[in-house]
Amino acid sequence: MTTQIQPKPVTILTGFLGAGKTTFLNELLMAGEKGKYAIIENEFGKESIDGELVMEISDNIFEMSSGCLCCNLNEDLVDLLIDLSKKSGNFEELIIETTGIADPSTVALPFLIDPLVTRYYQLQRVVCLVDARNIAYELETTEEARKQISFSDVLLISKTDLVSDEELAGVHNLLKEINPFAVILSGTKEHFPHQSIMGYIRNQSEHFSGGEQKKEKHHHSLSSLTLTFDRPFDIPKLKHTMMVFMAVQSADIYRVKGIVYGFGEKEKFVLQSVAEYLAMTPGKEWAEDEVRRSKIVFIGRNLKMKGFEQLLGHALYTAEK
Numbered sequence: 001m002t003t004q005i006q007p008k009p010v011t012i013l014t015g016f017l018g019a020g021k022t023t024f025l026n027e028l029l030m031a032g033e034k035g036k037y038a039i040i041e042n043e044f045g046k047e048s049i050d051g052e053l054v055m056e057i058s059d060n061i062f063e064m065s066s067g068c069l070c071c072n073l074n075e076d077l078v079d080l081l082i083d084l085s086k087k088s089g090n091f092e093e094l095i096i097e098t099t100g101i102a103d104p105s106t107v108a109l110p111f112l113i114d115p116l117v118t119r120y121y122q123l124q125r126v127v128c129l130v131d132a133r134n135i136a137y138e139l140e141t142t143e144e145a146r147k148q149i150s151f152s153d154v155l156l157i158s159k160t161d162l163v164s165d166e167e168l169a170g171v172h173n174l175l176k177e178i179n180p181f182a183v184i185l186s187g188t189k190e191h192f193p194h195q196s197i198m199g200y201i202r203n204q205s206e207h208f209s210g211g212e213q214k215k216e217k218h219h220h221s222l223s224s225l226t227l228t229f230d231r232p233f234d235i236p237k238l239k240h241t242m243m244v245f246m247a248v249q250s251a252d253i254y255r256v257k258g259i260v261y262g263f264g265e266k267e268k269f270v271l272q273s274v275a276e277y278l279a280m281t282p283g284k285e286w287a288e289d290e291v292r293r294s295k296i297v298f299i300g301r302n303l304k305m306k307g308f309e310q311l312l313g314h315a316l317y318t319a320e321k
């Protein structure tokens with residue numbers, strides 16, 4: 001007797017760089033039953049940072065950081081999905097957090113056309129986080145943000161705490177123009193409407209029109225640069241350096257994030273920057289046997305390795321004052 005396979009529900013979580021995807025995911029994981037979700041994290045930078053930023057200590061987080069899923073990782077994704085299907089008892093639903101520049105239609109493709117994948121998984125929703133404060137600029141200067149909004153079923157406007165009611169209404173109208181079919185919700189961290197979002201089920205026939213998109217190879221207009229430093233940073237100095245840098249350079253840099261090794265600090269510092277916003281906060285403690293090292297990822301245009309290395313090099317800790 002053959003047993004009927006019940007495909008697992010899948011959510012693709014998309015949204016431009018720094019929109020709040022990982023924040024949303026963390027809160028969902030914290031609020032929900034332990035072990036309910038398996039997570040696939042895809043990252044644009046070569047080094048993984050998002051995996052560390054997802055708080056749940058779980059065997060069910062899988063990182064794919066060797067490239068952008070939508071460009072060149074589709075085969076790896078299918079392999080991982082098949083592997084995961086063999087551990088299907090370990091989770092109920094799958095969430096894929098894409099990179100901030102991914103085209104979600106390409107990530108969705110295997111769930112729509114690959115019989116090996118559709119046997120085990122059912123794409124239930126594509127959710128796009130939209131940064132209330134920065135989306136207008138992102139739409140003006142990149143193509144990626146528009147593709148993400150166009151393809152998604154649910155648009156969640158995040159960071160509403162940073163904009164006025166009029167600005168929020170403006171973002172709402174902008175989104176309606178780009179994608180009149182999507183459900184538009186809004187919220188801030190700690191108050192995201194998780195239930196409405198995770199309860200949404202897409203119309204299976206919408207949004208997709210055959211295999212054409214598979215052939216569409218695109219080149220992102222943005223690139224990433226990962227710097228690693230073995231020597232510790234002087235945290236106040238690094239904060240100051242980054243603030244000055246972002247004030248001058250923020251038009252070309254869409255995102256900076258990092259795990260920072262600070263001199264004399266028990267905890268890893270988490271560096272977060274989106275447009276001119278910058279924060280550096282203590283995170284998890286370093287484990288005894290962990291190699292202490294900073295990893296900082298820049299995503300933007302005209303990124304110059306040497307210049308960044310020099311700039312940040314000034315903020316490394318030195319004994320002499």
Ligand SMILES: Nc1nc2c(ncn2[C@@H]2O[C@H](COP(=O)(O)OP(=O)(O)OP(=O)(O)O)[C@@H](O)[C@H]2O)c(=O)[nH]1
Pocket residue numbers: 015016017018019020021022023024050099100129158159160161162187188189255257272273274279
């Ligand atoms: N003020 C405010 N900040 C937020 C909100 N949501 C997220 N953030 C902050 O925005 C920054 C980026 O959030 P992430 O969740 O890392 O964004 P992301 O979309 O996962 O970023 P990438 O993976 O790099 O594309 C962090 O500093 C968050 O704390 C919000 O609703 N309000």
